[in-house]
Amino acid sequence: MKLHHLPYILRRRDAILKYFIKKGFTLRFTISLLVITAILLTMLTSITSAVQVNRASLISNYLNKNESYAKKLASNTNELLITMQENIRAIAKISEREDVMDIQLFDDLFQENTQYFNSIVVADNNRIIRALSPRTVGISIGDKLTSEQSKMAVDTKKPFISEPYRATTGRLIILVSAPIIDKSGHYKGFVGGTIYLEEKNVLSNMLKEHFFGDGSYVFVVEKSGDLIFHPNQKRIGQSVVQNDVVGKVIQGQSGSQRVTNSEGNRFLAGYAYEPSSSWGIISQTPAEVIDKPLYNLVKRMLLVSLPFLLLILLLGWWIANRIAKPLHTLAQFSDEATLRPVPAENIPDIRSYYYEVRLLSQSVKIALQNMNQDLTHLRNEVKIDELTGLANRRAFDGMMAGWVESNIPFALILIDIDHFKHVNDTYGHVVGDDVLRYLARIMQLMSTEDDLCFRYGGEEFGILVKHCGLGRAKDIADRLREQLAVTKSPTGAAITLSAGIAAFPVHGRSVKQLVKKADEALYQSKKDGRNRTTVSKLTDP
Structure with missing residues (x-):
């Protein structure tokens, strides 16, 4: 399902929810x-x-x-x-x-x-x-x-x-x-x-x-x-x-x-x-x-x-x-079904002497089946950051946890735009949003299909690079940083960024440890004068 379908799905989901679970x-x-x-x-x-x-x-x-x-x-x-x-x-x-x-x-x-x-x-x-x-x-x-x-x-x-x-x-x-x-x-x-x-x-x-x-x-x-x-x-x-x-x-x-x-x-x-x-x-x-x-x-x-x-x-x-009673049973089930997908075979068979109740039961079954499909798509779509089109924090956490659990080697690059507050204060938030979308496009252009580009929050972004060592990860970060430094951004001038890198399993064996190491390296880049890449130090044996 394409991203431009998301507003329609959300409206349809809201209509269904209002219809069935309005108290x-x-x-x-x-x-x-x-x-x-x-x-x-x-x-x-x-x-x-x-x-x-x-x-x-x-x-x-x-x-x-x-x-x-x-x-x-x-x-x-x-x-x-x-x-x-x-x-x-x-x-x-x-x-x-x-x-x-x-x-x-x-x-x-x-x-x-x-x-x-x-x-x-x-x-x-x-x-x-x-x-x-x-x-x-x-x-x-x-x-x-x-x-x-x-x-x-x-x-x-x-x-x-x-x-x-x-x-x-x-x-x-x-x-x-x-x-x-x-x-x-x-x-x-x-x-x-x-x-x-x-x-x-x-x-x-x-x-x-x-x-x-x-x-x-x-x-x-x-x-x-x-x-x-x-x-x-x-x-x-x-x-x-x-x-x-x-x-x-x-x-x-x-x-x-x-x-x-x-x-x-x-x-x-x-x-x-x-x-x-x-x-x-x-x-x-x-x-x-x-x-x-x-x-x-x-x-x-x-x-x-x-x-x-x-x-x-x-x-x-x-x-x-x-x-x-049959309508109450149906309404109660519909209320619960809006919270999680329910297989069609689990939808209760409402038996009633009333024609209207039987007809409504059939209609609810069809609506719930359609809603289950929409909710499944929504669960996929809500992993996308609406502003930049990149994966969001939820997708990042899920992907990273899956790789750690599967013991797949990867590198985490955390990126932060330098002096982004100055951009917002000088050019306004509309231009600031354009800068964020501009960075997202450059990240996607310089990444492969196996990489996951994501927005971590605010002006912080990141790249998960699968089967990657520290050297290749630093090359990717530096190329991205150098490209931005010589390219005109929506502000009319180039922007710079700072990056921090950590790798699994050399810097830690949990998501929390890796994020902390990459964030410390990013902070070090900021401290050293910005527009630079820092690789996290290895943990002492």
């Missing part, structure tokens, strides 16, 4: 990763779907439950208000028959209605109090009622349930009233039952039961959007009309929805309208109560799925191993 993820790892990823994504998708479905179901369940409960409370409230109005009308009927209400009788009537009212009052058509129970509420018999609600009771002369208002006692109350009509049909006044909203009352007794330990609660608003019942009594009387649910319920609507209340908390709310009083009743549950059952669901799914997941992972790994 990366193995097929086994990739398939296993894909299987595991697919399984995990499937499980994640299943869990996510289950969580979403259950979240929707829980939300719907709480919304429906709260709506149903709000409607139930609205119905109960309606029945309660009807009962309260009937009781007030019954007291009014009794008052119609009595010109002066018996105090004991009135107290008895109040005791029968303490579960409904915080107090009961009888006022005439001038709103003067004629009867009162209990008598510790802050007003007395003979006092005049001044509230707008008492005026409304006298003006309308009809039963009604008032909006919340502040009484003269400072309490926030609701008035349930009924007119007193005598036998002649004349209006005599009214009977009023009061509900103290900020104290224990009939509403709080009925609605406070809606506590499930999960933060759920009920609140009631009247038609203006003010709270008339709330578990937190400090909030009673506050306006919450900006709450979306409150806005709907005071318009007479009933239903359920997810809502953020006036304090920024998220709830699942059901709401119902109570028409007889125009009140709105809202039952709501904190939205975060669904998080715990969802967490428990995910936990149970993971615990149940774990054994199956492990089983599927093991099965997936086994399948991946079965698929990738």
Whole structure:
């Protein structure tokens, strides 16, 4: 193979090496990763779907439950208000028959209605109090009622349930009233039952039961959007009309929805309208109560799925191993084969059920056979110095070791260009390389086919002369030196060289000894003034 083929062979060798031994993820790892990823994504998708479905179901369940409960409370409230109005009308009927209400009788009537009212009052058509129970509420018999609600009771002369208002006692109350009509049909006044909203009352007794330990609660608003019942009594009387649910319920609507209340908390709310009083009743549950059952669901799914997941992972790994094993064997062998030639008969016969694997195996065999040939040629070619075309240090060592082992007499001439650093410094390295190639050509012209001209390193060269004594070797060195001294080099002037000579076996019986002797002789030539040849002294007996 010619030297000009070397770049092509090197490129082809590099391409083959990159193709077969480039490191990366193995097929086994990739398939296993894909299987595991697919399984995990499937499980994640299943869990996510289950969580979403259950979240929707829980939300719907709480919304429906709260709506149903709000409607139930609205119905109960309606029945309660009807009962309260009937009781007030019954007291009014009794008052119609009595010109002066018996105090004991009135107290008895109040005791029968303490579960409904915080107090009961009888006022005439001038709103003067004629009867009162209990008598510790802050007003007395003979006092005049001044509230707008008492005026409304006298003006309308009809039963009604008032909006919340502040009484003269400072309490926030609701008035349930009924007119007193005598036998002649004349209006005599009214009977009023009061509900103290900020104290224990009939509403709080009925609605406070809606506590499930999960933060759920009920609140009631009247038609203006003010709270008339709330578990937190400090909030009673506050306006919450900006709450979306409150806005709907005071318009007479009933239903359920997810809502953020006036304090920024998220709830699942059901709401119902109570028409007889125009009140709105809202039952709501904190939205975060669904998080715990969802967490428990995910936990149970993971615990149940774990054994199956492990089983599927093991099965997936086994399948991946079965698929990738022949390819892994082939890749591993190819990796090793790039380091040394392998006979074709030693290439493993890959048996697989997969067509692609069998085809690839055949292709790899052909490629490896071609690569073995290229590597064999490369091992020969790498013994050539690329710059000068002479043998390199590897070829020199191999040739010299072979001759020593075979006990073949030879001479070693080591050559060094004088003042070569000056050449590089003066003319540059490009000219310096031309000088090296120039010396190599002269050496080859003055050598025989049995001689081995080589580049030892840098500006040092050498000649191995087979079956040669010291005299002939010195003649060769001197002729080369003298020829260079009178020939124009690429610098435009002649160059000189110094040489040192040693011979086998007279100067040593090992490669190391011979090189050392020749190098010492070369150093002596330099020391003696350069442009000369020195033969190594014989070893003392």
